[in-house]
Amino acid sequence: MSDDFHVFDTTLRDGAQREGINLTVSDKLTIARHLDEFGVGFIEGGWPGANPRDTEFFQRAREEIDFRHAQLVAFGATRKAGVRVEDDPQVAALLDSGAPVITLVAKSHVGHVELALRTTPEENLAMVRDTVAYLRAQGRRVFLDCEHFFDGYVLDAVYAKQVVRTASEAGADVVVLCDTNGGMLPAQVTAVVRTVLADTGARLGIHAQDDTGCAVANTLAAVDAGATHVQCTANGYGERVGNSNLFPVVAALELKYGRRVLPEGKLAETTRISHAIAEVVNLTPSTHQPYVGVSAFAHKAGLHASAIKVDPDLYQHIDPALVGNTMRMLVSDMAGRASIELKGKELGIDLSDDRALVGRVVERVKERELAGYTYEAADASFELLLRAEVEGRPRSYFQVESWRAIVEDRPDGTHANEATVKLWAKGERIVATAEGNGPVNALDRALRVGLERIYPQLAHMELVDYKVRILEGALGTGSITRVLVSTSDGRGEWSTVGVAENVIAASWQALDDAYAYGLLRAGVEPQD
Amino acid sequence: MSDDFHVFDTTLRDGAQREGINLTVSDKLTIARHLDEFGVGFIEGGWPGANPRDTEFFQRAREEIDFRHAQLVAFGATRKAGVRVEDDPQVAALLDSGAPVITLVAKSHVGHVELALRTTPEENLAMVRDTVAYLRAQGRRVFLDCEHFFDGYVLDAVYAKQVVRTASEAGADVVVLCDTNGGMLPAQVTAVVRTVLADTGARLGIHAQDDTGCAVANTLAAVDAGATHVQCTANGYGERVGNSNLFPVVAALELKYGRRVLPEGKLAETTRISHAIAEVVNLTPSTHQPYVGVSAFAHKAGLHASAIKVDPDLYQHIDPALVGNTMRMLVSDMAGRASIELKGKELGIDLSDDRALVGRVVERVKERELAGYTYEAADASFELLLRAEVEGRPRSYFQVESWRAIVEDRPDGTHANEATVKLWAKGERIVATAEGNGPVNALDRALRVGLERIYPQLAHMELVDYKVRILEGALGTGSITRVLVSTSDGRGEWSTVGVAENVIAASWQALDDAYAYGLLRAGVEPQD
Secondary structure (H helix, E strand, C coil): CCCCCEEEECCCCCHHHCCCCCCCHHHHHHHHHHHHHHCCCEEEEECECCEHHHHHHHHHHHHHCCCCCCEEEEEEECCCCCCCHHHCHHHHHHHHCCCCEEEEEEECCHHHHHHCCCCCHHHHHHHHHHHHHHHHHCCCEEEEEEECHHHHHHHCHHHHHHHHHHHHHHCCCEEEEEECCCCCCHHHHHHHHHHHHHHHCCCEEEEEECCCCCHHHHHHHHHHCCCCEEEEEHHHCCCCCCECEHHHHHHHHHHHCCCCCCCCCCHHHHHHHHHHHHHHHCCCCCCCCCCCCCCCCEECCHHHHHHHHHCHHHHCCCCHHHHCCCCEECCCCCCCHHHHHHHHHHCCCCCCCCHHHHHHHHHHHHHHHHCCCCCCCCHHHHHHHHHHHHHCCCCCCCEEEEEEEEEEECCCCCEEEEEEEEEEECCEEEEEEEECCCHHHHHHHHHHHHHCCCCHHHHHCEEEEEEEEEECHHHHHHCEEEEEEEEECCCCEEEEEEEECCHHHHHHHHHHHHHHHHHHHCCCCCCC | CCCCCEEEECCCCCHHHCCCCCCCHHHHHHHHHHHHHHCCCEEEEECECCEHHHHHHHHHHHHHCCCCCCEEEEEEECCCCCCCHHHCHHHHHHHHCCCCEEEEEEECCHHHHHHCCCCCHHHHHHHHHHHHHHHHHCCCEEEEEEECHHHHHHHCHHHHHHHHHHHHHHCCCEEEEEECCCCCCHHHHHHHHHHHHHHHCCCEEEEEECCCCCHHHHHHHHHHCCCCEEEEEHHHCCCCCCECEHHHHHHHHHHHCCCCCCCCCCHHHHHHHHHHHHHHHCCCCCCCCCCCCCCCCEECCHHHHHHHHHCHHHHCCCCHHHHCCCCEECCCCCCHHHHHHHHHHHCCCCCCCCHHHHHHHHHHHHHHHHCCCCCCCCHHHHHHHHHHHHHCCCCCCCEEEEEEEEEEECCCCCEEEEEEEEEEECCEEEEEEEECCCHHHHHHHHHHHHHCCCCHHHHHCEEEEEEEEEECHHHHHHCEEEEEEEEECCCCEEEEEEEECCHHHHHHHHHHHHHHHHHHHCCCCCCC
């Protein structure tokens, strides 16, 4: 990509400050690979020297990753006050990282210079000048982050701009204006960036935090004013509320501004990359994230569903395929008949001629959702329900007589988990027992042990995700439990739901549906 | 509040379109009470006549709620094409609702008039004119929502403005420009609203959706251009990605614009109201929501923690108390020593003199977090860990010899849940068995049955929330399980954590900590 516009990702440095994120070196390497594949121009990997994990990351990234699009960036601070830059070990660690680009953070707010840095405004300028010039002389490209720039600008615009000018004259390629506390609004950002650009002539970047809920808008507001470098994090991860979210920023630049900022074809990878990074940091992908959330193009309202039957573009601002997402019709009692018909069509079942049937399905969904089920997130359970109505009875591959799970904590601190199932399948009574690392795992195993001989297709299926949600959280462990299970047969995944007072019983229902749907997918005929 | 500026909430109508939300009439009444208490000017309650739930809501709201700040608004459509307004049953249902204010939705996009409404642009204008005039003549205040206004404006600005003018001339007090598909960016919104205001002279409102991640910014951009009516939903709930979020919009208007839009003292209720509404709709409050999320003023970075020791305002854009939130220091291995010291101070334990102790706590936290524990969300478990290091050994109120839980699904479909615990407390061996509606509930009861005689304080404690999270979700039911338990003694709540391969074992750990902390809070001395 051209150097005229920078997409700069700081997921691995600033994003890692998010509450609940704790990355290993191997997590960081995996995320760096995803970001490089997505096509960002710069990946800020951490602060080498500040902690051993980041030092190790730079070493391993150089050895293990063959970057195709991105340049690796090391983050660090200007030299300490009163120390020669050559003698500052923190600066030396930045060079040792081997990163071709270095982002230096510097104070641009006089209050912070005095209170947090405990030095004079003049010495702070010298620290900027010396460190930028030194790193440039060592052959590194340098960007400078002006921490608290916008708040500093309000307090003392002359000094804030002096920091920008000093860094630029010393050789920083980009000076990044940071809304560190995240309190800005777009109109302010546009005004300040426009003035600083006119007064300093420096190449400017923007680093926005989301404390007012405007980080994406603030980033675009800076671009409107002439900034040509945007710092973002995947999924908006970051300190407090978070940082400017890479994905909507990139999507807006490409689709709304018509500016090419990613390599050809990469925008369509947005949803996949967003979810992959969420998996690595071990956070559930936000269902309502713009562009990439599973709900981002999901339609529920009856009014909308009727219009979408006419033309899907009537209720979508972009074609979801552009960012690798898809439109979904939600099954819910608000949606009414039009959505059930569309959903049937998605599943290849034409319901348009059978008004009574659609009515029965709507009733059944209402009744089950009232009891705590959700079909929005359990497509396979919904399809089983729909087919049961179409075929006049549920698909049935086995009948359960009873089951039992025992968890025992022994005096030595180890646990025993044992489950027994009693089933009927193809006229045969089956009793099977298995152990597992938990009661649900033990039940899952007992079910397979019992059924695999009769249905060998089960051997290819495995549970890939298991989610527990407590409904009516105000009642403690006596609440209703909803379990969602995702199952894979190596070719695809499906989701099923179970609801009960009891986490084990709810899990059992979801497992029961999961295997019934898997056998349906595998083309196995129900037993008589 | 003055009528010069409207805070208009549509949580109960547009917000209810969010995937995963399914409100009963009683939920809607509860939310209406919260919104009225918060002090919004208008509460759009639903579409009376379109579904029986909404019709019932308006009837019961009139009878049961004594609104102090808000006016109730009924939502509906303009009359049908080719029908006299007096004969349209949908319009009659709006009057029957008894709501003093009615919001009419109308098409302002010629493409939608033709494709979705299947009528002529002229008839659409007549539908707007007739319906507004009719409802005004019946003594109702009327607002008009121009659906797809911004997209329609791009296609045919003359027609879009004609709809605004027609509504305004027929007596609509406010004409609301809706970004129905949510594709707009702030600079566009400001430009369009400014032009429409200049060309029509109508009083304008804004209704923004969050598909570009800019709904809050778009709302404020319209206010910048002269809009004086903002439509929002609590927590940004709504179709697809969601609507403009009421809380950051109101906070920005009050704190950044200096415009009083809520009754005196209500802004400080923001966090509480946001969480209360999340509870009613049964969605976990977003931890990273601007202003109100538990993470919104949480600090983790070592760099920030050191600065915050100097002055908390250095890293906060507002005082969190203004919106009823609080600053939190996160315990995490990234935070380092400064955060542990601050956290100790929060708990009333001075650690500043004991560097070795702080080092040991940091090590212990690192080690446990590596194993899957999280202390960010389990303050009570962290305090127990900290006190164990300070006092040289864990607080111990009882010793567990072993426990066992059995869940049995009987042939008749009922479940039996039974748990047995074997404990030692104050030198006595205790064996207790209890049943529950699930295995964790049975264990909780067995523990209380066994201990209540020795520690009568346990009788006042109850579990109020129970959350299960599966770590490493790619391993199915064989994954590691983290359980977070919230317990209350009627005066306060505390959270504890347990981690194990097994959901029951993880729950047990969290229960164990929960009761140990509860006894500590109650001032009970540990046994010898």
